[in-house]
Amino acid sequence: MKHVAFFALALFIVPSLSAQECKPSDTIAECWGKFNPLPTAAATEAAATADAENTEDTTAAAPTGITNVASPSESSLKDFLSLLAASMESATSSEEGQAFTFDWNPPIGFAKAVGVKLQASFAETKLSDEVTKKLADADTIEELNDSLEFGDDTTFSGLMQPRNMYFGRSIDAHREWFRRLRDAVRPNTAMENDAFQLAQDALGIVSARPRFDQLVDANNQPLSADDVTTRINLIVAEARRVQARRTASAPFFEAFATLLNNQPQFYGAVIYHARKNVIGPNEWSAKFTYEFAGNNLNAFKGAHPRCADETEIALTCAQELQSFADAIRPGIERLAVSLEYHKVNRRWISDPDAGLDLGFPRTRSFVGSVAFGTNMGSMLPFGTAASGAGGARLDFTAKYELPEDDQSEEKGFVGTLTYTQKISDTFSLPLSFVYSDHESDLLNVDKRFSARFGLMYKLPDLKGLGFTR
């Protein structure tokens, strides 16, 4: 008897508690949304917990840093997947250098295995130091300066990378495999879905728009409080079921994205620096870069070779993939190694009226660099949890320049530390500190210490202009 009484009490209490989670004044969609919110509300909810913030730091590849290949502040993470981005960079030293950069990743329909990035960087135009030294007349210097126009100092670059199962961060090469794992963690629940719809139909629920207290019976009469509670309980029960499935599978999706974003990238670039003669000589570069992070899909498949092909163990593999990603400590580190061949074209400037008669010699050099980057929490009070902004990135780059003439004064080391703060979904603020033990036109440094700041803006989807796939 005591057990019957307890059970009856439980039946009374549990439905009442469920009804309190959703109110009669809630719409059906609002009630559902308390258990299964849309992304904006979900970001706010997740930001309230430390675990969710750690997940955001781990999985969100926040700002990718400065992508200008000609900049000493260049990030170790090439953003091939932003369709169009523009960045502005400014040196705070007395050089007063500025560069405005456009990035574009054109979709290549016939070669999905290739990622292409085209870039144009427009530097602030100023006369070459050699030219200003040769000119004694300040009026002539001013006249030449005034003749310079936007675009007289431009760097064009084309970058290409393979995208397949082993290189590149696009899901395309992994989609079939991901689909098998996804279907294992999120199976079809057809029977339960139909039971929910039959119950809706029996209770006269024909839309998710109305409030519970607006629902009517078959005679178009307002419902009693108990009938309203019955409908609330139905929606809450199904919302909880869907919530349980969603929260059970979400860690797998986050883990897969984490490992995908750690995939190595290998890319080659050709860079042409076109300058008006009084600004400096034209230059060519060919650069090859390899960047990688330790824990990625390649490493997972190597540790679990059966998971790459076999469908019957897909659920086990999804769980193992999640454990593999969970083992990564926060603050993903990415390393980039590059080798560059650089050639400066010979150029002679002869202008008797201006008193110019000088030449730039042809030179060749090699540059090796190592870049290390990591996502981190924001050090500045920018962004909101709801928008997902507020992340930051730290990049360190070390470059060594070796001219063809080994005795050249342009042999030496340049180190750069860049902090990039995300302000919003489209704006990021990079701040760099640069040390160089030599002067270098190639690496665009001529002081021991300098600081640079910039503004990065990622343009929106250009669907209307036909630039998107």
Add this chain to the structure above:
Amino acid sequence: MPPCGALVIWTSVPVGSKFLLESDGDCGTYDVSALVSMNGSPFPNLEHADICRGTAAIDIDGKSQRWTIEITLIVMNKLSKGVNLEARIEDAAGNVIQVPDGTGGTEPALCQWQSGTSAGSSLEIVINVRSVKS
């Protein structure tokens, strides 16, 4: 029209209508799919290739059909802007149909959502579609 939530219920859908689902953005940066079932039986999924930049469709070809479409969109790479997802039901002429709004009126069977931008984030929608009864 107020925005749609994560649960959508469209009823009294005429036979001969078509449920359509599409997304935009860079297809290589996310994965979108939909589990489909009707009257308690699973149907083939709507997959990414059909949904992204194309139009995935389900024919509402009989009375008393109860379709459940569970959409899952996973962002794989950090995005500057969320992916837009749109679901609608059209008649044979290509016009969006009107469905009961639960308060005696009607509303267009058309919904749009936007995903988050963080890698690993998901957008999940449940759509219940019921055709006219026999």
